[in-house]
Amino acid sequence: MPPSVIGTTYAGAKGPMFWLALRTGVLTVLTLGFYRFWAKTRLRRYYWSAIRPGGTPLEYVGDPLEKLLGFLVAVVFMAFYIGVVNLLLMYFSFALLKGNAAAYVLSFIGLAPIIFFAQYRARRYILARTRWRGIRFGLEPGAWGYSWRAMVHWGVAILSLGLLWPLTTLWLEKYRASRTYFGSERFTQSGRRGLLFGAMKHVYYPLILSLVAGGMAAAFDNPAWAAFGFLTLPWFIYGLAYWKAESFKRMTEAKRLGAIGFETAPRPWRIMGIYALGGMLINLVLSGFVLFAVMLITLAAGVSDFENADLSDFTELGILLGPGIALLYFGVFLAYRAMVHAWITLPLAAHFAQVTRLIDAQGLMDITQRDRDAFAEAEGFADALDVGAAI
Template sequence: MPPSSLTISYAGEKGPVFWLALRTSILTVLTLGFYRFWAKTRLRRYYWSAIRPGGAPLEYVGDPLEKLLGFLVAVVFMAFYIGVVNLILMYFSFALLNANFAAYALSFLGLTPIIFFAQYRARRYILARTRWRGIRFGLEPGAWGYSWRSMIHWALTICTLGLTWPLTTLWLEKYRVSRTFYGDQRFVQGGSKGLLFGAMRHVYYAIGLGAIAGLMLYLYENPAWIVLFVLSGSWLIYGLAYWRAESFKRMTDAKQLGEMQFTAKPRPLRIIGIYALGGLVLNIVLFGLFFALLMVFAFIAGTADIENINLDLLESGGTAFLPVALMAYFLLLTLTRAITHAWITLPLAEHFAEVTEIVNTQNVAQIIQRDRDEFAEAEGFADALDVGAAI
């Protein structure tokens, strides 16, 4: 008989993903960015295959050529928008107000619904190209509905200074999850309106304490308020980690797929530890790179004393230093990306995967295949706007 529950194992390792991210980043730089679609596909395949519910790995079957063609389609649309719509807005802004600030504001406002549209379309493409046990995931059309709902919810969040952010998160998650399928089975996101407010409580407390401490420090300049203000910052860091862990737990516990249910127990301190260790490794590597570059500059400048490098010589020898500076810049970008993948993204994926369990899975073998979703632009708009198309 099929098992009644499935735990999720994780098979990813830091070393392989570091070298994969580094190689693909270098190839992306050498191809002036065109390889990014192949790089993203290779990384997703690695991450997906490392997540193994019940020992069966996820599969990502996205095609990088689909991404490239979709990106080109989106670029044509965005070129029309930027070239024509912004020109019209700029004309009327100068004609009516003799300034350009109105044109910039309206241009950004007009771009906002396209950003949310792109995020939903990117999620739909990713799910359509994801499989488990050979069965496809899928997301129903609804990008424009998600777009206008997101604008309303974000406006409400901004007007309330972030107090309704938990409600916004839940509402948008319900919209996305209620349209998500695995095979012929639809996901359901449960939970009442107040489900996530408790997950945000430490953030509220820390901000309140910081505001009080800052006000009292401004009025009385007592050193004790400085300590309290610093403590509020530490509390805020914990609060953000607690929000990420607890909101994931609460929404996961409220999800269903047919008779299947989900449980999760992520730990806030583990999340903080991952970011702290990843940041430490990143700073050590970048500091070493910076010191090595200083040595190179000192050698080119003709002195072994780093503190006495002749700046005039550096300026006069710009042609010699320019290639070194460009190489250092791109090396910095590629190393930062590779270290972030190996020491932050992968450990976070591992933690959230291993603390999640699927229960009531007796009927999982009865789920049947769904039709393949075709996409004309893949993740093109998200790539063109650089939103919602990350790993």
């Protein structure tokens, strides 16, 4: 029988993650993008297996071929939808409004429901291919219901200039969580409408102060007020980390899986530290890499004074070394992707996993297996639109 409280350990390491992300990135480039579905599968399997509630790792059993076939089907649909809709909108925009600005706006609005639809479908596939203790997760069909609700809630958040974003976040999470299963047991997401507003307080306060400072600077023509407004920026950055940590805590502890509850305590300063240290290391490595490449090109061109060099000095060399320069160009992006995984994404996953516990976990013994969700389309729409299909 499981203990009443189950903690979570994390077994991932930065070095193996870096080389895995770099290898899969290189193979993706060499195959002109076709390996991306296998790359994503391998990365997810690493992340999932590193998260170990009660010492038992999660399993990701997604099939890369499912992703590829789903992507091809989605591309055909999207090509038809976007092509026909955009042509009609462009025609009416020019015919009625004598310009294309309205067509672009309407085209984006017309694509937004498909984006939210794709995000929900991607989540359904990921959950359907995730297991723990041999039990499958699952998400009920409901992509179109999520899509129109997301349109409404995002519209409310935009009209409120972002002030109601906590309410939008909670509403949409309630819709998703209420349709999520672990085996035979359904998740529930409780919480009053004001649950997440407190998590945004360190975003609201610096914004209010910066607006006040801007108004005072304009009214009294005093640059000291403008300087005071800039000083609120560090507080705002902390507020974003606080929102990430506190909103996760509040929503997680308001979730239930039958009789099973959750506790978590992510730390805003830890999140800020991960982003700050990871970002600094990435910038240092990429800056050194670019500087080294420039020095090599300069030496190869026989230029001793780079600042006063003539562009013609590099013309012939550029033609000769074009393929090498292209490889360097892709190398920068591949290295950046690998470093983001190793120094930002993985430490964040480790932190959130390690501070999360299951409470009253004896109820796990009553959960039985659920039927496999075939869902062969996989994440096709999310991959085609490049939304909602990240790790």
